[in-house]
Amino acid sequence: MAHLALRLDPTSPSALRVLGQVSATDGNEEKARQLILAGNSLNRRDRQSTLWLIDDSVQSGDIDRGMSYFDQLLRTLGDDRGSVIALLTELLSDPRAIAPMERILRRRPNWSEQFWLFVPGNAQALENAATLRVRLDKSMTPEDKKSDSALIASLADAGYYAAGFRVARAVHPELNEVGINNPEFSSSADVAPYNWQATGSNAFAVNISERTDTLEISSSPGSSGDIIRQLVRLNPGTYRPVIMLSGDYQDQSLPELTLSLQCAGSDERQNARLNLPRQRSEERQTLTASANCERYWLTLSTGYSMSAYDISIDRIDLVR
Missing domain, CATH: 2.60.120 (Jelly Rolls)
Known part of the structure; x- marks a missing residue:
């Protein structure tokens, strides 16, 4: 059917994707990659082809390329991003993903706030998320402060006390490394448990x-x-x-x-x-x-x- 669809419409992205998937099943990864890339170039909103390219990039160790495809897909999905962002937070469990994620998040993509809200729910990615969050300037972080608070609390709950404090101090540089913070109750900074x-x-x-x-x-x-x-x-x-x-x-x-x-x-x-x-x-x-x-x-x-x-x-x- 895919061959027939392609003869009827040589620019059919879905047909190219299906043929690529068939080639991958047959073990011809290079042909599969060429077909799916061709289909994706015709329709960058095609979820299945972009997810295939993400997986192909990550499996081959090219995290940078995989992140570019993630960004491409998330920017075009609108509000229906949840399942893809969940996959992205899984990728953050790999420390190699920190640098490419940092580069993309500095551009403030339209999915960044939702990403930070998802991060605290992935226990395997917490330490790398802390490193990523600290590398970003405060002006680059989500406007929703709940995401920072949730990340800090999740790090502390998981026993990553030093990492949690690093994030808390990135949000509020006035925090003391040693001793009680806010002993005079003059700050309501929401960085618990590093504040009251x-x-x-x-x-x-x-x-x-x-x-x-x-x-x-x-x-x-x-x-x-x-x-x-x-x-x-x-x-x-x-x-x-x-x-x-x-x-x-x-x-x-x-x-x-x-x-x-x-x-x-x-x-x-x-x-x-x-x-x-x-x-x-x-x-x-x-x-x-x-x-x-x-x-x-x-x-x-x-x-x-x-x-x-x-x-x-x-x-x-x-x-x-």
Whole structure:
């Protein structure tokens, strides 16, 4: 049928593609390539021929050429790009794809934002995605900040802590490599968990107020557990936790608050009780960071409280 179609219409892209696929099945790769290239040159929107050329390029090790075909296809697909972008994120699991992807993404193709939204869902491509994202200037990244936030969170969840921080710092260069970021709650930068992150407990309403630079916590009656946390890198040593409340709580009964350190990937957790009004203790509360731990989860938690309460915090820090 393909031969007949080609005789009736010598410029039929689909007929050339079918004949090329037949040649490939017969083992004649060179003839297949010539036929499918000819068909694709007549209709660059032909999905099947372009996908064949992508696969042929990648299998032969020519990632640059494969990326050019990806770009060609994605630019012409309109909104129906999802399955092709999923294939592109799979290609990113190969480190050889980083440089050609960077060159194309710097041109800001019309599919770039959708690509970045897909990337965090591919666990095998995360480390290379981090390298790619850091290489691109901030002005070259998607306007949708959700994609950066999702990539950072996915890297941390997968245990790529250093890579996640590199992306976070590419987005917000003011982040500190060592120590707590945003101890005074003056930034709402969405680079969690390298900035403060609510733990998601339904028992607490948590808000970082840009107007007052405070952490606002409201609890429900009978609540306890983790409130907020941050992934931090610490120099080895002993630290004293510090908390500064906003307002006068001398006449208010407050729950016991603790700050804890837990080496990321470990179950062991150190706790230090924070000194609050009417809870003063002579016992010195400290936390110890080891040289053997790459990153720590720093978590603010509360003990059980029968009553609901509201607290505003100006600062949480660790002092050596």
